[in-house]
Amino acid sequence: MSRVLNIRTNASPFTLILDDLNQRAIPLIGELVRRALSRNVNVVVVSFEATRFHPAVRNVSAYGDQSGDQILQDIRKAMDDAKESLVIVDSLYELSNTNNVDVGALLNLVAMEFASTLVGIYHQDMVPSQDAQNEYAPQPLELFKYTATTVITCKSFAHVLATKAAKQRSLAEPTHGLLQGAEGIVQCLDANDHRGIVLEAEFRRKSGRPESETYFLRTARQSDYHMPISGLPFGTLKQEFVTLLDQVPAYGNQEVIGLINAEANDIESTFNLGLTDKQKQAREGVVLPYFDAQKGEGGEGGRILYDMGAEDDFDEEEDEI
């Protein structure tokens, strides 16, 4: 993972990142770009979804009416004077669907000619359009998955925790966001968890052997990096902070899981069945009639003993004490 994140040459020529609304890929991309910039790698972003960029990043705006060839030419121009580049496409869906850029051609250009790295983001919640002409052609996503040397799926940390809790109780896994089925919900509340994101990665070796692992990338802090050398926007990394998900304390911790379980165990009703401290005290203070009857001469013959509280409203006609 560290090799992929650090854009080591030949680590992975084509990395496919799958994200959705519940967890966008941007924290991961930010990390990639920071590390690339800190090693003086030329970063080119082919953008379909954004207009404002960090000044150190070269931007090829692909939205609008450009044809596929034009985009490829722009990318070539942006990479021309650099020794090593990182090319990021922020929506492969757009690239293949509307501009008809062949991913093979793009990969050829980036990986073969310039020996650089291509990173593509694909939003999983986009629905591919139906086309009567080539109904039997594979969906673009399948093609990308087939071509990619690394496939990373982004998930929100909160959702991974919830899924784990559900699994331990042998319940159905919860769904989030658009899948939730409630009308009008686009993004769920704990989407884009700021603690970090969970990456399910599949690396494909040259031999064809796949390796899968789940990682946790926490949000980067200024202190993770050395002071930048003059001329570079970011300093180099001090110590790797991507960890395996199993090693994340909050994930393995029984306490967190216990909390989620406890929440699920609560009886579901529209009434609050619990007692506040004040209510508990009041309840303990009540003297029940039989206590009074056991005292001395056997009570006063069935009178109701009741102390007026502050909240009681005394009515002369009805109440007698």
Next chain:
Amino acid sequence: MPPSTRIPPLLQPSINLPRDDSLLLLTSTLGASANWLIIRFLCNALSDSSTRDGGEEGPNVVLVSWMREYEFWKQEARKGAGLDLERLRREGSFAFVDGLSGTGSEAIGNGIIGNEGKRAQVAGLKDARTPPISLTRAPPTLPVRGPPGRVVPARGPPAPATPAQRDPTASSVVVEPASANQSVPGHYTLKTLELAHLKTTISSAVSSLTTSTPKRRTLIVLDNPDLLLALDPTITPSAFTSLILSLHTLPTVSHVLTHLQSDTPLLSLSTPPQPLEIAHHNLLVQCAHMSRRILGVRVLDTGVARDVSGVVRVTEQKVDWLELGFENEGKEVEESGKGREFLYQIKGDGSVRVFDRGAGGDG
């Protein structure tokens, strides 16, 4: 009245525009309209008494509306936010682009032309634009319009059910002929459904504002552009998002707020999926991916309540391309990292009460 009383304090941080330039998305459902929220955005941007942290003036606003006419917004703004749009428009800090009455003015003006008339109208527009192509393309596209036909009657005519509940006068407002508006500065009318025409109109609206006050930024509000998808099947969602982006790259434009419908019938795909469903779904998802902040308005999950009009949910994506930022040390991240949800109630006088779940009382 000062703006702070018009904008509920709980919503204030969500309505304040983010400091850096970004896109915002607002979604609503049929039962819970988001007009009040748009009005609050207008109020926050346009009210002159607002003194911001940087001593900076509020942005100009261009409101592009496909669903409601100017009269509606004028009245809503006066009622809900105490804004005089007419004055602001004359001063050059507000412009309105009418997306509906120009494009379909004959159909709406005649009043009782049904769905077929509307279709013919749209087809006629296409014919006028590119006769040879559309003539050949007309037969295959007509069956494709099955779903728009289902949707248009509910959304096409002015004043659907939602505003009528709160603003009975809006339904009785007669749409003025498009030609009468031409002389008024700050009022534009779209004449075709074409995106290129839309783009030039909005750009000229934006530039007309900036000449009057050079330093101010501009906020563009797009109200229900998803109507375009239904009216003209040749418009693809990605063409529309690239339009949003190219509007965002106009020199003075700082924020673009897009308002889309997020009703389940439009989003969840039936089998086999209808073209409009796919288009709408993709448009919404892509806008959501692009946006920094998403505000969703929907009805209460548990059913109708007398003292709650609906739920507003705010989710935010902090990291973006501009900063590639590190986590800010401190509390700020902690509290705003998660999405929040509030209940709201719209009162008869146009004011809005926003409160946490369970903190409603019986207001």
